[in-house]
Amino acid sequence: MLLLSRYRLMYRGFTLACLLLAIFAVTAPSAITQDEGGIPAYNAGPPPKGTKLPAILTKADLWGADGQYPYQTHAYELAAKIPIILHQQPCYCYCDRMGHNSLHSCFEGTHGAECATCLKELYYSYLQYKKGKSAAQIRAGIIKGEWRQVDLQTAAEIN
16 A cells, blocks of 8 residues: 555656646746847848938926836937937847837837836937947947946936
8 A cells, every 4th residue: 555655646746847848848938038029120230321210209208107217218319310320230139020120110109108128228329329339339239238337317418
């Protein structure tokens, strides 16, 4: 009887281990897709001559939760200063899945104000631009994840 109980316990443990392994095997690819989903959409160069990019929202367009913090509204002011740079940057919130084609797209609407990733990438891009970096150099830094170091609480002081 004791041997039969041990056998059942081992069988249950083995079954549970197999079930957990199966769950991990099914969910692991989606985790990889989210964390290591490749480089999101961006434009490799500036828009063709004569092409006008969609407008960046203004500070006046942001209200409620979208304009609650100074770093949100200030981001849009800075975005308006570097639209061609933003046009050439990927956005690691993977908003390209909802139709965005670059970091610029995030600031054409309120998405940029609502997303810490977009905001940090914007401030990172602006700071690097002010240091004289090219759009390609800024993109390389974004791809490396250097934007993650931006502190949004002090970002509104960036000029």
